[in-house]
Structure formats: C-alpha cells, structure tokens
Amino acid sequence: MATKTQATPLFLLLSLLLILLKTTVAHRGGIAIYWGQNVSExxxxxLxxxxxxAYVNIAFLDVFxxxxxxxINLDGHCNPATNGCTIFSEQIRHCQKKHIKVMLSLGGLVGNYFLTSKADAKNVSRYLWNNLLSGKSSNRPLGDAVLDGIDFYIEQGSSLYWDDLARYLHHFSRKKFYNNPCQSNTTSLLNSWAIWVKSVKARLFFVGLVALPLPPGPNAGTDVTPSGFIPANVLESQVLPVVKSSKKYGGVMLWNAFWDVQDGYSTTILSSVV
Incomplete structure (x- = not known):
C-alpha cells in the first residue's frame, strides 16, 4: 500500500527514465529502486x-x-527537524562502496515545491550542490555523504523552470535523472522507447515499472494491468528483448523498495535485466 505521506504514483509506472552520468558505465543493465517512503522497507x-x-533513489526532498x-521527507525513517536523517550518511557510503549510485529524488505527489524563476532554480541548484552533492555546507540533511546525482520526480505545480534547474545541476555535477509520462501497454511503451532513444541526447535510458500489481483490476494477467504493472514474464518476453538491443539501454526502475519486498519482483527479473 502507499504510505500515508505519498499517494501511489500510478502514471509514473511505465515511464521512460533517462540518466546522464559523468562517470563511464559498462554497457549492461541494472535495476534502479526508489527508497524512503515506508519505514517497513x-x-x-x-537494501x-x-x-x-545498481541505483537507489532516496525519496523525497518535497519542500523547496x-x-x-x-x-527532506523520508516518512518514518527519520526526523529531519532534529537532523535525524544524518544517520543515513554511513549507509549511503556503504552502498557507494558496493558501486551503487545513490541519488536524491526531488518532488513526489505531496509536499510544497515549485520554481518561480530562473534565479529561483539557480538558488535551488546551489542548495542541492552544497548540501547533498559535492559542495560544502554545515547543514547537510543526509550528513557528509556525497550523493551521485538528482532524480526529478515532479508531479505537481507549474512545469516552468525545471529545465533551468536541470541545466544548472548539469553545470555543477553533470549528473541528472528524469522521468516522463506513462504508456498504457507494451506496444506504446516500446514505440515511445524508440522515439526517445533516437531523439533525446542521453547516454542511458531506463524503463520505469511498479514492483507490485496494485490495485488489482479486470486486466490482471494481461500485458499491462490498470495500475501499470507489467508481469515479469511479459517484461522478459516482450519488453526487455527489444530495449536491450539499444546501445542506450541502462536497465529498469522500480517503484518502490517496500512494494518490491512484498512481491520479490526485482529478484525475478534481475537475470533478465543485466
């Protein structure tokens, strides 16, 4: 179930994610997972x-x-008002020592975030750089660990100035992670994949999925359920053989760690993703 602070992001479920990394990445797929919105995860x-x-998106920074x-809002994991989320600094470094990229996700379905101008976007980018990336600050909400990049999970408010924020972050760190609207079935998903891989200048693309078929509906057992869930056998037989043929294939993204614990989706698909 979705937590009390974050509603189910259903329209994200079949999104196409692109990631542009400064570091060189071997051409094999990996799984990205969202973490931070259910203490039971x-x-x-x-994790x-x-x-x-291969990637962990910490969700969310939802006020800015x-x-x-x-x-930052990590649901029941910690209390940011008392600097309680700094306890994850060592855990972030632990993941990075295992060569796992750890990102911060901006936005979510709730919260209070929007950009009012290019100057506002630049100020936010400076905050992110100094407090979460490689800059210097005495008020880093996740401690002194240096994150590998920023994920854009923008679900509300105006669409203005997000490109400016991405551009400023690119200037600072050259690391970005985006999401885009969902597709309703495997055919439209693959058509969108072909368009994005050809038209967007990015090194790697990811297919975004949910890790649990919620809520159940009349199309359960078909290629795509109403929640956007793609059964593992459909993903492995219809989607991955196509997307893996692209030199820009990076892997898949799953929402979210708690749901994955319930169903073991990542375990089922791992050998087919890599």
Missing part, C-alpha cells in the same frame, strides 16, 4: 546488500523553491 544498508540494485527552506 528497511534501511539502505540492507544495497541484496546485490540486486520560492525561497522556502528545503526539507
């Missing part, structure tokens, strides 16, 4: 020790922009 150390994930003091 466990901690980052345990990374499973050996199933318009001069607001940015605030």
């Amino acid at each position: 466990g901690n980052l150390t345990a 990374c020790d499973t050996g199933r994930f 922009g318009n001069g607001q003091t940015p605030l």
Whole structure:
C-alpha cells in the first residue's frame, strides 16, 4: 500500500527514465529502486546488500523553491527537524562502496515545491550542490555523504523552470535523472522507447515499472494491468528483448523498495535485466 505521506504514483509506472552520468558505465543493465517512503522497507544498508540494485533513489526532498527552506521527507525513517536523517550518511557510503549510485529524488505527489524563476532554480541548484552533492555546507540533511546525482520526480505545480534547474545541476555535477509520462501497454511503451532513444541526447535510458500489481483490476494477467504493472514474464518476453538491443539501454526502475519486498519482483527479473 502507499504510505500515508505519498499517494501511489500510478502514471509514473511505465515511464521512460533517462540518466546522464559523468562517470563511464559498462554497457549492461541494472535495476534502479526508489527508497524512503515506508519505514517497513528497511534501511539502505540492507537494501544495497541484496546485490540486486545498481541505483537507489532516496525519496523525497518535497519542500523547496520560492525561497522556502528545503526539507527532506523520508516518512518514518527519520526526523529531519532534529537532523535525524544524518544517520543515513554511513549507509549511503556503504552502498557507494558496493558501486551503487545513490541519488536524491526531488518532488513526489505531496509536499510544497515549485520554481518561480530562473534565479529561483539557480538558488535551488546551489542548495542541492552544497548540501547533498559535492559542495560544502554545515547543514547537510543526509550528513557528509556525497550523493551521485538528482532524480526529478515532479508531479505537481507549474512545469516552468525545471529545465533551468536541470541545466544548472548539469553545470555543477553533470549528473541528472528524469522521468516522463506513462504508456498504457507494451506496444506504446516500446514505440515511445524508440522515439526517445533516437531523439533525446542521453547516454542511458531506463524503463520505469511498479514492483507490485496494485490495485488489482479486470486486466490482471494481461500485458499491462490498470495500475501499470507489467508481469515479469511479459517484461522478459516482450519488453526487455527489444530495449536491450539499444546501445542506450541502462536497465529498469522500480517503484518502490517496500512494494518490491512484498512481491520479490526485482529478484525475478534481475537475470533478465543485466
């Protein structure tokens, strides 16, 4: 189930994700997972020790922009008001020592975030650089660990100035992660994949999926359920053979760690993704 602070991001479920990394990445697929919105999902150390994930998106920084003091929301994992989320600094480094990229996700379905101008976007980018990436600050919400990049999970408000924020972050760190609207079936998903891989200048693309078929519906057992869930056998037989033929294939993204614990989706698909 979705947590009390974040509704189910159903329209993200079949999104195409692109990631542009400064570092060189070997051409093999990996699984990206969202973590941070259900305390029952466990901690980052345990997540990374499973050996199933190449990327972890910490969700969410959901208050920022318009001069607001940015605030991270990790549901029941920690209390940012008392600097409680700094306990994850060592866990982030633990993941990175295992060569897992750890990103911060901006936005979500709830929260209070929007950008009012290019100057506002630049100020937010400076905050992210100094407090979460390679800059210097005495008020880093996740401690002194240096994250590998920023994930854009923008679900509300105006569409203005996000490109400016991405551009400023690119200038600082050359590491970005985007999501885009969903597709309703495997055919439209693969058509969108072909268009994006050809038209967008990016090194790697990811296919975004949900890790659990919620809510159940009349199309359960077909190629795509109403929630956007693609059964593992359909993913392995219809989607991955096509997307893996691209030199820009990076892997898949799963929402989210808690759902994955319930169904073991990442375990089922791992050998087919890599």
